[in-house]
Amino acid sequence: MIDTAGTPLVGVNVRLTSILDTVLAVTDQSGFFGFTNIIGPEFRLSFSMIGYKILDRSFVANFPGLTMQLLPTVLPPQQTLLKEIVINRVQPIVIKEDTVQYNMDAYNIRENSLLEEALKLLPNVQVRRDGKVIAHGKIISRVQVDSKNFFGGEVLTATRNLPAEFIQSVQVIDYYGDMANSTGVKDTEPEKILNIVLKKDRKQILFGQVTGGGGTEERYIGSMGINNFNDGQEFSILGSFNNTNTSLFSYGAPSGAGTRDRGNVDLTGMMDPVDGVNITNSAGISYSDDLSDKVSVYGKYTFTNRKNNTIGHSVLTSHFDFYEIINREEKEVNTDNMNHLMAWDIEAQLDSRNYLKISPNLSYSTVNSSNHSNDTIKNRSIVSERVYRATEDVSTPNFDMDVLYSRMFNKPGRKFVLNMQGKYYKQDKLEDINDYFESINANTGQPIPGDAYTLTQQVTSDNQNRIGRLKASFVEPIDKSSILEINYEYNYTAIDSRRSVWDTQNELFVDSLSLDYSYFFESNRVGLNYQMEQNKRFKYTLGFAVQPLLLQGHMLETDTLTQHRNVNLIPSAGFRFRISDESELSVEYLGTNNQPNFSQIQPIRDLSNSQNIIIGNADLKAEFINRVTTRFRQTKMGRNQFFEAQLALNKIQNKIVTSRSNPSSTVQETSFRNSTGYFDARGYYMFSTPVINESFQLNLNGTTDYVNNVSYINDQKNFGRNFIYSQAVQIRFMLENIIETELNTSYTFNRTRYSLRNSDGIDANSFLVGLAGKGYLSDNWAFGFDLSHRLNNGYSSFVNANPTLLNAYVECTFLPNNMALLRFQGFDLFNQNTGVTHEIIGSDALFMRNNRLARYFMVSLNIRLQKYPGNKS
Numbered sequence: 001m002i003d004t005a006g007t008p009l010v011g012v013n014v015r016l017t018s019i020l021d022t023v024l025a026v027t028d029q030s031g032f033f034g035f036t037n038i039i040g041p042e043f044r045l046s047f048s049m050i051g052y053k054i055l056d057r058s059f060v061a062n063f064p065g066l067t068m069q070l071l072p073t074v075l076p077p078q079q080t081l082l083k084e085i086v087i088n089r090v091q092p093i094v095i096k097e098d099t100v101q102y103n104m105d106a107y108n109i110r111e112n113s114l115l116e117e118a119l120k121l122l123p124n125v126q127v128r129r130d131g132k133v134i135a136h137g138k139i140i141s142r143v144q145v146d147s148k149n150f151f152g153g154e155v156l157t158a159t160r161n162l163p164a165e166f167i168q169s170v171q172v173i174d175y176y177g178d179m180a181n182s183t184g185v186k187d188t189e190p191e192k193i194l195n196i197v198l199k200k201d202r203k204q205i206l207f208g209q210v211t212g213g214g215g216t217e218e219r220y221i222g223s224m225g226i227n228n229f230n231d232g233q234e235f236s237i238l239g240s241f242n243n244t245n246t247s248l249f250s251y252g253a254p255s256g257a258g259t260r261d262r263g264n265v266d267l268t269g270m271m272d273p274v275d276g277v278n279i280t281n282s283a284g285i286s287y288s289d290d291l292s293d294k295v296s297v298y299g300k301y302t303f304t305n306r307k308n309n310t311i312g313h314s315v316l317t318s319h320f321d322f323y324e325i326i327n328r329e330e331k332e333v334n335t336d337n338m339n340h341l342m343a344w345d346i347e348a349q350l351d352s353r354n355y356l357k358i359s360p361n362l363s364y365s366t367v368n369s370s371n372h373s374n375d376t377i378k379n380r381s382i383v384s385e386r387v388y389r390a391t392e393d394v395s396t397p398n399f400d401m402d403v404l405y406s407r408m409f410n411k412p413g414r415k416f417v418l419n420m421q422g423k424y425y426k427q428d429k430l431e432d433i434n435d436y437f438e439s440i441n442a443n444t445g446q447p448i449p450g451d452a453y454t455l456t457q458q459v460t461s462d463n464q465n466r467i468g469r470l471k472a473s474f475v476e477p478i479d480k481s482s483i484l485e486i487n488y489e490y491n492y493t494a495i496d497s498r499r500s501v502w503d504t505q506n507e508l509f510v511d512s513l514s515l516d517y518s519y520f521f522e523s524n525r526v527g528l529n530y531q532m533e534q535n536k537r538f539k540y541t542l543g544f545a546v547q548p549l550l551l552q553g554h555m556l557e558t559d560t561l562t563q564h565r566n567v568n569l570i571p572s573a574g575f576r577f578r579i580s581d582e583s584e585l586s587v588e589y590l591g592t593n594n595q596p597n598f599s600q601i602q603p604i605r606d607l608s609n610s611q612n613i614i615i616g617n618a619d620l621k622a623e624f625i626n627r628v629t630t631r632f633r634q635t636k637m638g639r640n641q642f643f644e645a646q647l648a649l650n651k652i653q654n655k656i657v658t659s660r661s662n663p664s665s666t667v668q669e670t671s672f673r674n675s676t677g678y679f680d681a682r683g684y685y686m687f688s689t690p691v692i693n694e695s696f697q698l699n700l701n702g703t704t705d706y707v708n709n710v711s712y713i714n715d716q717k718n719f720g721r722n723f724i725y726s727q728a729v730q731i732r733f734m735l736e737n738i739i740e741t742e743l744n745t746s747y748t749f750n751r752t753r754y755s756l757r758n759s760d761g762i763d764a765n766s767f768l769v770g771l772a773g774k775g776y777l778s779d780n781w782a783f784g785f786d787l788s789h790r791l792n793n794g795y796s797s798f799v800n801a802n803p804t805l806l807n808a809y810v811e812c813t814f815l816p817n818n819m820a821l822l823r824f825q826g827f828d829l830f831n832q833n834t835g836v837t838h839e840i841i842g843s844d845a846l847f848m849r850n851n852r853l854a855r856y857f858m859v860s861l862n863i864r865l866q867k868y869p870g871n872k873s
Helices: 115-119 155-159 178-183
Strands: 013-018 022-026 042-048 055-060 093-096 099-103 125-127 133-135 138-145 167-175 191-198 204-215 220-230 233-242 277-290 295-319 324-349 354-378 382-408 415-441 447-479 482-503 515-534 538-555 560-580 583-594 612-615 623-636 641-653 655-664 667-675 678-691 693-713 716-735 739-754 762-776 781-793 804-814 820-827 834-841 844-851 856-867
Touching: 093 623, 115 125, 115 155, 115 167, 133 191, 138 155, 155 191, 178 382, 178 415, 178 447, 382 447, 515 560, 538 583, 667 693, 739 834, 762 834
Parallel strands: 138 191, 612 667, 655 693
Antiparallel strands: 013 022, 013 042, 042 055, 093 099, 099 167, 125 133, 133 138, 167 191, 204 220, 204 856, 220 233, 233 277, 277 295, 295 324, 295 844, 324 354, 354 382, 382 415, 415 447, 447 482, 482 515, 515 538, 538 560, 560 583, 583 623, 623 641, 641 678, 655 667, 678 693, 693 716, 716 739, 739 762, 762 781, 781 804, 804 820, 820 856, 834 844
């Protein structure tokens, strides 16, 4: 026996315990002790001496021979004079390769807050008014709870139902898919997902809420939710109805993969981004459980019915060589959308080497819509007045299945992964179209003889889509730090489309506008990837693939066959360098193909819009996209600072572009062709840091996009160079239990120039300033507001293009544990809420203003209940 300095210890009491013996001994001058004639397969030694800690050690007597000698044992001193005082400070942000983790105990989250409110406090995470979450410049596409999809990954359902006090941490993850997660080779564009890690003492809880409210302008809202978490088992029932543009479920959720929302600079989310007025009814059930030690199941069923009324005004400017066609439109659109969705995941760890995941999804939706518009279309010398009415009934059954199988082999790191996906999609559509226009001479005001047109059509469409994908990967470790992957991928898309057009006025079948067409796309890809990681600091991947393509179309009426074959050679590369424990740099190159969509390739003249005739092109080829992405990320833990920057370059071969012509008067014809010359560069940065102290938080967010668009105008190639710059500043201040404030400003500049036009092009500017706050008058009373003003320049001559919005509320909590909340609130107190947007589409510039939910007042009551095991509510 020795002490921590290596000096032999005399007089240490040593107790040996085995299944047959308990023997004592004391160490001598040299610290030696010994026992003889000990019987048993294992024994335990206990060392004790005044002034030193008691030490226990267990040993197994599996040694060869009749004796066993132990290495010197160190007995540490017992410190009893002063008790150690430990001050713990939770680290706010932790970076783990593809994951940024926010530890919620580091943030001052108000009691009874939901996850949505807590997310607003996290650096570089924004929550918009419609509930869309943007993290690190990308839209969050899915939400998991303890690594399982909550309500099928519904973002809104999780953020607007999970109490923040249950959450240990929030993880923002770059997720490359189940295939990459199994193989360890990331060769696709990631999506952004959230993983919510629950606190250990919140994994067994029953909680729920009931909300009801009514207000002026016949506004109402109601919701109910019951959730039960029981150590991995989860069962939830939710329901909602309202006409306040509030959603409980993500309806038409974004994919999130590789996309970035242009509106993410509006950090406050004060501008209501939902056009029109919605009446929404929704309900859903979510369930997850571990059926055994090896099998887990989780999934959901949701029903949503949404009715929308949108009244809008738009100005569409189509640029030609030396003139323009301007279309001013007043429209009203009513839609009634009903959607059923059932999605499940079944995971089975068949044994220590074999894993299986099956994910079936089934949905059925119907859409009934009516569209009424009045257009004034002006050419150089002609003005056309157009009245358009259309109704549309669409039904869409949809089924898809995803199967993932993974097998590990005896050799560590060797594995085989198989992923199979199948999808069947069917759409039945019935359209009734009534389109009338007449033209006058812009100089004389007199009608133009013979230039009046009436179109009455009934169009029935039946599309059946079958999509399949198979990907197999074999991973072989070369040494401890490198692997080689051999992969094969097969994709196909088969579409059968039938379209019948009737002239209802003359009761005639129009065969020239009807269609019976089959489309088939097929690709085979064989590739190799080599990946090496050195010292957990440097990791790189090199790959190469060969991909033959086939696009084939068959017009059944004329027995016409078109087909294109191509072979893509696809190199890939990426490296990630961890500069330090706080900073990281990565660069990736990816090559992918993109097939034309069916509306671009179907070989018909679509006269649904008599002023803009669409002509499909069956000879289109698939695009090939070359993408280079570089990202730098740094977190300074001691200062609680976070910085991230990314630059992505895209160059597209065989880019599918529009070809626009103006054959007569104000009528335009749009077709499609492949072209070269398209590229874009997109970058963003974000920086977050405390100012003065932890109560002040500064967030900076900037984006820059440059897009070299290509289009054809009267068979002449036109480059539309679009430059967009956005900069946002956000300052948050929090004084616990007194006030929370947030100041936001953002500026966006949009500039477009055309190569074929002798003009100054288009310049549009937008500046937003917003202030939001919440003050606490006492433990039970609080007030809040959000104020924003937008200045738009270059957005045509719209009324209310520069709206000022003010929302305010007063609330009171009562009953035990403040479980009830009564709120009186006023929305859009200045009655100026409108939606103004500006888009550049090829050689067109679209300015649009739509109605949004205007001023109203509401009183609402919310009651929340929680029950822990063994406790009452």
